Amino acid sequence: MISLTEIDKAYSDYSKEIFSYILRSVYDHDAAEDILQDVFIKLINYSVKSGVNSNNIRALLYSIARSVCIDFARKTSRVKIESADISLIPDCNISKRDDDPSDGLMDAMNSLIDNLGEPEKSIILFKKNGLKYPEIAQIMKISERTLKRKVKSVIGYMRKKLKDEGFLVPDDTGSDDESFN
């Protein structure tokens, strides 16, 4: 079983980023807190049965959090959440960079991310939380090659959508044939 020191350290180190991921998944602060508590309790129970390597705790927490979020989404799927505007959530203000083009562009991007299906949404949220590709591949239990292909397809999708909505200048000169790949 995981020691008290280890669980305390894990909570201190990862609770904030895990909470951020959960919050962006469920759009409910209270529900996100409940899920975060569940995630850590599940980690303790898992450690009782199987033991936990301290180097693997972060990936394990994300993996548990993802599965709990999916379960929560299934349970609440009957009550459809109309708005996916994460900026309305009071505690979820992403620190903005000074060179942000506009609030409208950010809202549109976030809206597009929230409307992504699984596992693309989780992948993008993990990337936003600062996870590396190998870590995400481990959590998602897919290969890095597949993961990168998915990320590229999401970027392409976002580019097209943003162009369609007029946030980006149409690419009138570039051609796919000239790609460096």
Added chain:
Amino acid sequence: MSSHLTSKEIDYLASGLASVKEVKKAQEHLDSCARCRMIVDTLSRVVAAQVSDAVPGDHVRDAVLSEWHRLYNESVEKRIAIKPRIKRFMAGIAVAASVVIAVSAYLFFSIPESGMSYPLSITSAAGEIYSGNSPVSAGTPIAAGSVIKTGEDSAATVSSDNYNLYIGRSSVLEVSGNSVKSGIRFRLGKGSVVSKSSGSLHYSFECGGFKITPAGTEFLLDFSGDKLDIAVTEGKILITGPGVHISIAAEYKWSSGIPGKIELLDGETASLIKSVVSGSWPDEKNTADEVVKKSDPGIEENGKAEDDKTVSKKESLTEEKDKTNDKKEKPEKLKLRREIRDEINAIKKERRKERKSRNKD
């Protein structure tokens, strides 16, 4: 690079999948092209790390730590509960093992001592019987070394578990040994005995220098005038002696007078054995007993002369035996039985008819 970056180039750059060389090549264009730079920067934010200000409440931390304490206490209690159970289980196994060892040790040491000898007792079939020089009463236990003597008009039965030994008239039998390991050893001094066993009792006979080891159940020994006659009706016996090692199967007889020859058992001897086994030694059977001695009718016990009646009976019986053979007797007997059966059936039919007529009336 004259034109703008392609869509693929933008996607690779934005997703961070482009190699260093590719990034360097694209950077030259991005430095001079504001449009492409804006697109790449915007799309890069999709996968760029962003610090969130959202923080869970402290109550979540408290709840997690209290749950840890609860689970820890549970696991400790379980460990404490399991230990006595294991101890009790081990103690139970130890007790069971010790009981098994004790019982097996008791059986190993006690049974041979308690079963040192087979229980033997004697009952009189007719007349007085002597064990040594003193008369014995019914049910008297017989110990090893006892010598049982029957008179001219007496017979006895020595019995044990699933074993009966019928001692004929004018016989001397010694119980020379009795132990579970080696079995019961009888020594027939003279006279005749019929042995009948239906159990696993071990026993053997010594008579006239021969050793008779039965592997069967029912046989007769007759020892008179240094001549041993053996007739087997059930099972098999092994005779060993000086120059003799022969086994006699059921329905055969053997005589020490002609040790190499085994003869078919005659009907009289067989019926004598059966009658002895089923009841006692009646006078008539006693005379039939003498049939065994037919091969040497002149032998008399202790030099005593037989009376005229027994001699005449002997002669008549020997004549009958000469006339009738076993194989010939069987069909005749069967015919007789059939006739008797038919008569009985006829009588029964008549009776039934009578009953029916009475019932009708």
